[in-house]
Amino acid sequence: MIKRFLYSQKVAPYVFVLPFIAVFLIFWVYPLASSFSMSFQKxxxxxxxxxxxxxxxxxxxTDGVFFKAVTNSVIYMVLTLLILIPFPMLFAVLINSKFMWGREFFKSSFFFPALTSVVVAGTIFRLMFGEMDTSLINSVLGFFGxxxxxxxxGQVTGYIALLVLATWRWTGVNMLYFLSGLKNIPDDYYEAAAIDGASKVQQFTKITMPLLKPTTIYVLTISIYAGLAMFIESMMLWNGNNSPKNIGLxxxxxxxxxxxxxxxxxxxxxVGIVLLAVTMIINLTQLAFSGLFKKEEN
Incomplete structure (x- = not known):
């Protein structure tokens, strides 16, 4: 009886999705409900x-420190989006070019930082951006007088250090996402455009960018979440959770x-519930503007 039940065509789909549903309920829904309940308690x-x-x-x-933290996270998110969306896309296009040599080497080199522990990376960048004259960045500045x-x-220079760390660590990951999207674009489109006299720039703006829209939306969505949820990079860069005047909070x-x-x-x-709400609002807004929720016309 049990074997017949498990092998039933009507029951089988539910058996396969049961592990996901169980994990989702135990590790997402239950913690979220508990946190929501806790937020109304002392x-x-x-x-x-x-x-x-x-x-x-x-x-x-009325918590000024909380608004300082929100401002820092939002600014960091916006700045990372301005860097980690267009540049990885351009790098992916260059690496995907037929005339690119050493393609696998560059793909590995860009992706390697993502394999590095964020704790190790944050410690190294803290030493690089140290205030001593002998630190790496200050040594380079001293070389130029x-x-x-x-x-x-400082607030601005602190952002620079965070952005350099984020760019070094995540450029390769986003680039691979765009590379996978480029693989789904048929070469026939570019050949037809070249025959019609379209330049490389026109091919990029009229073919590559529109057809990479699903990949771009995905990268944008996860980048928004990553920007707002950033913590360990800041903690390691300032060697703790107490940066000067909360510039890294x-x-x-x-x-x-x-x-x-x-x-x-x-x-x-x-605080966690507010973070979830802010992240959902921003992501749902950008998904709405990108046309993801629009119904296709027949």
Whole structure:
């Protein structure tokens, strides 16, 4: 009876999707529901939880440090999008070109930083952007006769260090996404365009970019999430979660500060719910503008 039930054509699809549903419910829905419930409580380890209603959210509205963290994360996200969307696309087009030599070498070289531990990478970049005259970046500046810069002590220079780290680490990953998208574009389109007299720039703007739209939307979506969820890079770059004047504090960093460092789990849960809401709003907005939700006309 059990064997017949499992081998039933009507039951088989549900058996195959059951592991995914179980993982989704246990590791996403349940934690999300628990966090949402915790956000309405005053909760600390070792003490009984107390229901406080919207007090945690009311406190967030007047919390200047929280808005500083949100601002830092949003600026970081926008700047990474301006770098990690167009440049990986251009690199992918160049590597995919028929006249490109050493294609596999460049693909491996670009992707290698993604295999490096973010802890190791953050430590190395902290030493590179150190304030001593002998640090790598200041040594290069000194070679050109420029004064040393305390990169990790200023808001703008701190962003520069974070962006250099993000560019070094994620350019290769996004480039591979675009390469996979380029493989789905038939060469016949480019040959027909070349016969009609289209230049390389026209082929890129009229063929490559429109047909790469699904890949671009995917890369944009995951990049928005990655930008808003960035934490370890900042923590390693400033050797902790307490950067000068909170110039490197992110939303996740503020959640960590409240939940782990200050043992204020209810307030940290409210920060997490707000982060989820901001991420969903931004992503759904860009997906709507990209036309993903529009019905195709017959």
């Amino acid at each position: 909760l600390t380890l070792g003490q009984e939880a107390a229901w406080v209603g919207f007090d945690n959210y009311s406190k967030l509205i 420029l004064d040393p810069v305390k990169f990790l002590k 992110t939303i996740v960093g503020y959640l960590y500060r409240q939940g782990i460092e200050k043992n204020n789990l209810g307030y940290a849960a409210a």
